[in-house]
Amino acid sequence: MTADPGSMLGAPIAVPRVLVVDDSEINLKLMEVYLRQGGYEVLLASDGVAALEIAKTQQPQLILLDVRMPGMDGYAVCEKLKSSQLTKDIPVIFITADTNDDSESQAFAAGGADFIPRPVKRAVALARVKAHIDAYAQRRSLEGMFRDVLEFAPDAFVLTDARGLIVQFNACAERLFGYERQELLGTPLERLVSQCLQGGQSSTQCHRKDGTLFPAEVSFAPLQTNRGILNMAVIRDVTVRQQFENDLQTSRQQLRELAAKREATREAERKHIAREVHDELGQILTALRIDLSVLKIQLANDNPLMEHRLQNMKDLVDQGIHAVRNVAVSLRPSALDMGLVPAIEWLCDHHAKHSGAKFEFRPAEDNVAIDEVRAVIIFRIVQESLTNVARYAKASRVTVTVERRQNELYVMVKDDGQGFDVETIGQTKSFGLLGMRERAIALGGVLEVDSTVGHGTQIVVKIPVDTIQKQEVP
Numbered sequence: 106m107t108a109d110p111g112s113m114l115g116a117p118i119a120v121p122r123v124l125v126v127d128d129s130e131i132n133l134k135l136m137e138v139y140l141r142q143g144g145y146e147v148l149l150a151s152d153g154v155a156a157l158e159i160a161k162t163q164q165p166q167l168i169l170l171d172v173r174m175p176g177m178d179g180y181a182v183c184e185k186l187k188s189s190q191l192t193k194d195i196p197v198i199f200i201t202a203d204t205n206d207d208s209e210s211q212a213f214a215a216g217g218a219d220f221i222p223r224p225v226k227r228a229v230a231l232a233r234v235k236a237h238i239d240a241y242a243q244r245r246s247l248e249g250m251f252r253d254v255l256e257f258a259p260d261a262f263v264l265t266d267a268r269g270l271i272v273q274f275n276a277c278a279e280r281l282f283g284y285e286r287q288e289l290l291g292t293p294l295e296r297l298v299s300q301c302l303q304g305g306q307s308s309t310q311c312h313r314k315d316g317t318l319f320p321a322e323v324s325f326a327p328l329q330t331n332r333g334i335l336n337m338a339v340i341r342d343v344t345v346r347q348q349f350e351n352d353l354q355t356s357r358q359q360l361r362e363l364a365a366k367r368e369a370t371r372e373a374e375r376k377h378i379a380r381e382v383h384d385e386l387g388q389i390l391t392a393l394r395i396d397l398s399v400l401k402i403q404l405a406n407d408n409p410l411m412e413h414r415l416q417n418m419k420d421l422v423d424q425g426i427h428a429v430r431n432v433a434v435s436l437r438p439s440a441l442d443m444g445l446v447p448a449i450e451w452l453c454d455h456h457a458k459h460s461g462a463k464f465e466f467r468p469a470e471d472n473v474a475i476d477e478v479r480a481v482i483i484f485r486i487v488q489e490s491l492t493n494v495a496r497y498a499k500a501s502r503v504t505v506t507v508e509r510r511q512n513e514l515y516v517m518v519k520d521d522g523q524g525f526d527v528e529t530i531g532q533t534k535s536f537g538l539l540g541m542r543e544r545a546i547a548l549g550g551v552l553e554v555d556s557t558v559g560h561g562t563q564i565v566v567k568i569p570v571d572t573i574q575k576q577e578v579p
């Protein structure tokens with residue numbers, strides 16, 4: 106597949122050469138004059154043997170061939186030209202006085218491209234010569250371009266014969282494997298590629314000359330050629346791509362771990378603040394309330410204004426106690442201290458109170474208990490799902506299931522609301538579903554979102570059981 110890189114850039118076009126073959130001296134002279142006037146370089150032969158020799162050595166772009174010649178006639182010369190690799194592509198135009206159907210068929214059967222009738226008219230001859238030379242040049246340039254494309258392609262191309270022996274390969278293959286051409290021709294493809302399938306594509310290991318291996322994608326395809334069926338292997342080195350994929354994978358994993366760590370820290374902080382607020386502030390407010398009650402009894406008996414003031418203060422303290430509870434619960438529901446199932450049950454009750462939908466909670470028969478960190482993560486997923494239901498679903502019925510199924514914990518939040526297009530939402534910047542999915546992955550599980558517009562939404566979380574410890578119901 107050696108090719109001249111310069112030909113890709115368009116080498117200067119030489120004056121086209123035309124070989125004229127005729128046993129008559131006068132005819133040869135006449136055609137020479139016409140062709141030279143047309144701007145062609147002219148080669149002359151007065152018999153078939155000389156014509157074959159000149160065609161082979163001088164490679165004209167066109168041959169004008171007299172049919173009737175002593176010895177080898179024009180048809181025989183044409184057949185010989187067509188049977189040689191060196192001359193088979195050169196177009197041949199016959200010059201003949203016989204333009205009946207038989208002689209035309211015979212000429213085409215011999216491989217001729219066209220006719221010029223005798224007596225030869227200058228304009229007709231030049232027009233036909235030009236048409237065939239242009240077509241030939243175009244064909245050659247396309248073939249050349251195609252060879253160049255293969256030769257300088259960024260992938261390695263290796264051609265093997267029916268026995269699997271290498272017959273040709275391009276510059277990229279030479280570079281990729283580190284062999285000289287002569288070293289590889291005639292050797293089996295297995296020397297380069299570990300796994301050689303017939304047809305199709307495979308990812309495999311390839312061997313360089315220096316003994317090193319590299320990962321590659323190899324596609325095989327049969328190729329019909331004038332040497333019979335050959336096999337084309339296209340080999341792409343995927344070392345860099347694999348490295349990128351590995352790096353990307355590692356980076357995603359690190360991001361996931363970072364997010365999980367930050368989430369765990371945030372949960373611990375929430376728990377701490379919820380306790381502080383509930384215990385410290387709650388105790389202070391409760392003590393204040395008791396003191397106000399005592400004061401009210403002791404001071405307000407004969408003083409309605411004082412009684413009114415003290416009652417207002419008590420009401421304010423009650424509101425404070427209520428607000429403290431709300432803040433503590435929204436930071437971290439105390440039901441979480443009792444385990445995952447009670448916490449989700451509390452969540453369902455809470456949502457049922459604030460929505461018009463009917464809630465059904467189907468808890469696991471035996472209380473699957475998991476460590477607190479994981480329980481909080483699953484709780485947050487369910488909480489996020491129920492927040493979405495409340496915000497968007499317009500559902501009339503919501504079912505929450507927590508089950509242990511063989512080797513996994515199965516949690517489902519299902520509503521019969523208006524649903525949404527999962528594909529479209531996946532392309533927008535909403536982090537609720539994304540965060541839920543990442544949390545599930547961080548637990549070694551998966552999150553499946555199934556929604557159809559008009560037919561509700563179902564969110565399923567599956568966490569492998571080996572991350573779950575069985576625990577007695579508290």
Ligand SMILES: Nc1ncnc2c1ncn2[C@@H]1O[C@H](COP(=O)(O)OP(=O)(O)OP(=O)(O)O)[C@@H](O)[C@H]1O
Pocket residue numbers: 493494497498520522523524525530535536537538539562
């Ligand atoms: N149960 C549901 N019913 C109907 N639509 C839903 C439901 N859950 C999610 N969606 C749709 O999917 C979108 C994405 O939800 P997601 O929770 O990822 O983001 P968000 O709620 O819009 O924003 P964020 O959760 O980040 O505050 C929502 O905007 C809503 O259109």
Ligand SMILES: [Mg+2]
Pocket residue numbers: 489492493537538
């Ligand atoms: Mg959301």
